[in-house]
Amino acid sequence: MLKKEVAALLEQQINKEFYSAYLYLDMSNYYYSKNLDGFGNWFKIQAQEERDHAMLFLTYLQNNGECPKLGAIDAPDKVYESFRDPLAASLVHEEYVTSLINAIYAEAMKANDFRTLQFLDWFVKEQGEEEKNANDLLGRFDLFASDVKGLYALDAEMAARTYTAPSLTL
Numbered sequence: 001m002l003k004k005e006v007a008a009l010l011e012q013q014i015n016k017e018f019y020s021a022y023l024y025l026d027m028s029n030y031y032y033s034k035n036l037d038g039f040g041n042w043f044k045i046q047a048q049e050e051r052d053h054a055m056l057f058l059t060y061l062q063n064n065g066e067c068p069k070l071g072a073i074d075a076p077d078k079v080y081e082s083f084r085d086p087l088a089a090s091l092v093h094e095e096y097v098t099s100l101i102n103a104i105y106a107e108a109m110k111a112n113d114f115r116t117l118q119f120l121d122w123f124v125k126e127q128g129e130e131e132k133n134a135n136d137l138l139g140r141f142d143l144f145a146s147d148v149k150g151l152y153a154l155d156a157e158m159a160a161r162t163y164t165a166p167s168l169t170l
Contacts, residue, residue: 002064003111009104010061010116011068016100017054018073021047023093026076027086036083036151038159042137043086045163052166053123060119083151087141091134098127122168 002010028043061068080086101123108116137158144150 002061002066002116003107003113006104006108006111006113006116007061007064007066009107010057011066013100013104014054014057014061014068015071015073016097017050017057019076020050020093020097021054022073023076023078024050024090026078027080027090030080030086031083034083036155038155038157039083039086042158042161043090045161046090048163049166053126056166056168060116064115083145084138084141087134087138091131091138094127094130094134098131101127119168122166126166 024043024047028040028047031037031039031043058068078086078089080089101120105117105120105124108120140154144154
């Protein structure tokens with residue numbers, strides 16, 4: 001049985017992951033509205049990944065005898081002034097999500113909840129990848145996007161991203 005404090009943080013993370021999906025859908029909408037469909041595609045796939053993360057937390061809780069209460073998901077409130085803004089915001093957001101995962105990990109460690117620690121190991125690794133991807137994309141944008149042809153090529157590259165479901169077994 002999960003400790004109350006660990007279960008509560010895991011339950012809160014469901015909402016945070018769904019919010020991440022909303023945030024990335026908002027970023028996707030921004031890029032589609034600016035005719036940067038490749039960037040729109042990249043963030044739409046990012047939203048799918050975040051939705052899947054929420055479902056992993058939900059399933060984990062259910063598999064451990066919990067009945068998570070689902071809360072309201074806040075609407076994103078970001079305003080983007082430039083093509084770069086969503087990219088920078090996504091890096092900041094991924095760093096925030098990493099801090100949330102780390103807090104859950106610390107609470108599980110304090111509770112000697114080794115099963116949850118093992119579950120969270122995948123998310124620790126995933127967050128490293130998420131931060132690297134966001135940082136790399138921002139860096140590539142800064143490198144190439146000042147040139148129209150570079151922006152076009154980067155957008156075309158982002159259009160090639162395809163969705164891959166997470167491979168975490170619960």
